[in-house]
Amino acid sequence: IENMDIKNIKVSELMIPAEKVAHVQLGNPIEHALLVLVQSGYSSVPVLDPSYRFCGTIGKTAILKSVLGIERFEMELLSQRKVEEVMRTDIPSLHKDTDFLTCMKTVINFAFACVVDENGSFEGILTRRAILKQVNKHMYL
Amino acid sequence: IENMDIKNIKVSELMIPAEKVAHVQLGNPIEHALLVLVQSGYSSVPVLDPSYRFCGTIGKTAILKSVLGIERFEMELLSQRKVEEVMRTDIPSLHKDTDFLTCMKTVINFAFACVVDENGSFEGILTRRAILKQVNKHMYL
Numbered sequence: 001i002e003n004m005d006i007k008n009i010k011v012s013e014l015m016i017p018a019e020k021v022a023h024v025q026l027g028n029p030i031e032h033a034l035l036v037l038v039q040s041g042y043s044s045v046p047v048l049d050p051s052y053r054f055c056g057t058i059g060k061t062a063i064l065k066s067v068l069g070i071e072r073f074e075m076e077l078l079s080q081r082k083v084e085e086v087m088r089t090d091i092p093s094l095h096k097d098t099d100f101l102t103c104m105k106t107v108i109n110f111a112f113a114c115v116v117d118e119n120g121s122f123e124g125i126l127t128r129r130a131i132l133k134q135v136n137k138h139m140y141l
Numbered sequence: 142i143e144n145m146d147i148k149n150i151k152v153s154e155l156m157i158p159a160e161k162v163a164h165v166q167l168g169n170p171i172e173h174a175l176l177v178l179v180q181s182g183y184s185s186v187p188v189l190d191p192s193y194r195f196c197g198t199i200g201k202t203a204i205l206k207s208v209l210g211i212e213r214f215e216m217e218l219l220s221q222r223k224v225e226e227v228m229r230t231d232i233p234s235l236h237k238d239t240d241f242l243t244c245m246k247t248v249i250n251f252a253f254a255c256v257v258d259e260n261g262s263f264e265g266i267l268t269r270r271a272i273l274k275q276v277n278k279h280m281y282l
């Protein structure tokens with residue numbers, strides 16, 4: 001019976017809005033991205049273009065893999081490379097009106113999905129934690 | 142009605158067994174831990190003692206934070222520090238017979254929980270992905 005409520009929850013009610021999402025800009029060196037990731041504590045964050053459109057995501061693994069040499073991590077290369085050379089572009093995007101079940105399926109294989117409008121403008125992120133909190137609320141077992 | 146099935150699923154059916162879990166050993170330098178994390182691609186993995194008891198978890202953020210100096214990441218310090226100086230010990234542990242609802246509540250705030258027996262011996266990990274796959278299977282909306 002409680003499933004009827006969960007079916008009607010929308011992305012907009014669950015997402016972390018853009019202003020609260022740590023991100024980096026296209027064109028930033030990966031050195032800046034790594035600082036943002038270490039200081040925020042997040043393993044991966046969105047990459048946005050100058051008009052705040054969603055472009056991809058960047059994470060510590062990809063950054064460190066890109067500078068891992070035969071002998072050591074070549075950290076001097078961090079200032080030379082840009083986020084677009086290293087970012088992932090396979091993170092799913094969702095529209096704000098997407099239904100709950102589609103959202104849940106989306107986060108099975110991704111820790112978060114990006115919320116964008118019809119123009120690709122970044123509106124926020126939908127995290128696994130937000131989905132799990134709702135499922136927990138609605139599961140009376 | 143389908144909730145009746147989900148209630149009976151046990152940790153043992155959902156967890157990734159110990160032999161498939163990337164981990165590091167107590168006493169390892171964090172340089173080795175960082176290599177394991179970058180090469181496996183995982184953001185955080187368990188730390189085990191020589192008798193395979195679960196001790197904590199170690200992740201890239203904690204490692205990089207520990208070597209972040211005023212000017213740069215001081216990577217030469219990585220070989221000098223041990224995982225126990227940097228690991229987290231607040232990751233929840235679950236027993237193999239724990240019920241599904243408790244498991245789900247546990248991963249609301251943690252990407253994974255460690256499965257241990259009565260002696261603290263490491264048996265595997267219970268991930269958010271495993272929980273979300275089951276919820277998705279059992280939610281016919």
Ligand SMILES: Nc1ncnc2c1ncn2[C@@H]1O[C@@H]2COP(=O)(O)O[C@H]3[C@@H](O)[C@H](n4cnc5c(N)ncnc54)O[C@@H]3COP(=O)(O)O[C@H]2[C@H]1O
Pocket residue numbers: 016020021022023040041042043044045046111112125127128129130184249250251252
């Ligand atoms: N500062 C903090 N305080 C309390 N708990 C924290 C935390 N940082 C991480 N966590 C916990 O660890 C989980 C995994 O974080 P991770 O950074 O790997 O993976 C995160 C990160 O890549 C991204 N993310 C979450 N919040 C973000 C934000 N405000 N800005 C940018 N990216 C964010 O979404 C992924 C999934 O987030 P989710 O919340 O489901 O799951 C988070 C959350 O439960």
Ligand SMILES: Nc1ncnc2c1ncn2[C@@H]1O[C@@H]2COP(=O)(O)O[C@H]3[C@@H](O)[C@H](n4cnc5c(N)ncnc54)O[C@@H]3COP(=O)(O)O[C@H]2[C@H]1O
Pocket residue numbers: 043108109110111157161162163164181182183184185186187252253266268269270271
């Ligand atoms: N090599 C890979 N292939 C395909 N997908 C991958 C992947 N590496 C990561 N992912 C995806 O990214 C999610 C977050 O991974 P993360 O490494 O931050 O966080 C992981 C990692 O810290 C740990 N973990 C998962 N599997 C592990 C393993 N075999 N050994 C050690 N730690 C593991 O549990 C956390 C949650 O894992 P979960 O599966 O729920 O969620 C994973 C999974 O959906």
